[in-house]
Amino acid sequence: MIAWQRQHGRHDLPWQNTRDPYRIWVSEIMLQQTQVATVIPYYQRFMAHFPSIASLAAADEEAVLTHWSGLGYYARARNLHAAARQIVARHQGVFPDTVEAIAALPGIGPSTAAAIAAFAFGVRGAILDGNVKRVLTRCFGIEGFPGDKAVEAKLWALAASLLPDADIERYTQGLMDLGATLCTRAQPRCDDCPLNEQCVARRDNRIAQLPTPKLKKTIPERETVMLILRRGDEVLLEKRPAQGIWGSLWSFPEVAPEVVLNSYLQSRFGIQAERVAQLPPLVHTFTHFRLTIRSLVVWVSKPDAAHPGTMWLDRIDAHGAALPTPVRRLLDLLD
DSSP states (O other): HHHHHHHHOOOOOOTOOOOOOHHHHHHHHHHHTSOOOHHHHHHHHHHHHHHHHHHHSSHHHHHHHHTTTTTOOTOOOHHHHHHHEEEESSTTTOOOOSSHHHHHHHTHHHHHHHHHHHHHHHOOOOOOHHHHHHHHHHHTTOOOOTTSSSHHHHHHHHHHHOSSOHHHHHHHHHHHHIIIIIIIISSSSSSGTTTTTTHHHHHTOOTTTTTTTOOOOOOEEEEEEEEEETTTTTEEEEEOOOOSSSTTTOOOEEEEOOOOOHHHHHHHOOOOEEEEEOOEEEEEEEESSSEHHHEEEEOOOEOOSSOTTEEETTGGGGGOOOHHHHHHHHHHHHH
């Protein structure tokens, strides 16, 4: 694995070739459930704006979410921000250098902690992200869904038993690279794999069956109605609660399908609808459910006063706010 990574692995990603734990940490959090190609431009912009732990800790949450906007899974950004403040408060601004201390920070699990410790400090520790689970289950013929506790425990023990005595950084990167570039979910490049001679899945022609998939469940369907309130070229954005989906982001107001529009507008914002149009439904899929957004574009009268937790922005300027991806897509539909 180490020899293969040295010759064929990835070496020029923006967060590589550094021992800076801050840069490594930010990349590992962004890469959770997100492809490398998607992460790179976000990472570069984020690091340009928050070049250090101190700068991230000193920022307000709004700025952090704005620079994360569009990357999804926003709890990652809030945890990153909280962890930076914790490092400043409890570690004098110095990133901790043990797996246990790193894992104690908000939003960092044992696999991410081990990866950061390996790349930043050369500490030996097993990683077990989705790519590594796929490599191990195929190579060693591990049956069962990797998310099941018993199977995951077996994989953790196996991952720990395989750790080399030296060059943990290259070994860890090699595992990640192998899963990302060769041992992919679909159409793996087995002929190029350094493990192909010992791979049980390849030997038994079970590559498509491993890892064992999770039993499929019907994805719940949800619906909501968003009001795109317009006043000339301005739109109204409302800050969402800190908890729940899109926590602390700016969004269009949501209402129940049966809402009486003018009564709601008058009581909530002190405005009246002057004209109403409807956009095509927008479907957005989360990890655990699918959301259909039905949107009403409502041209309204000038409000009597400002309302806490809301702001009117030019629809072009609104793109610079911390918005969920579906809200950004709806903005793009406005003429």
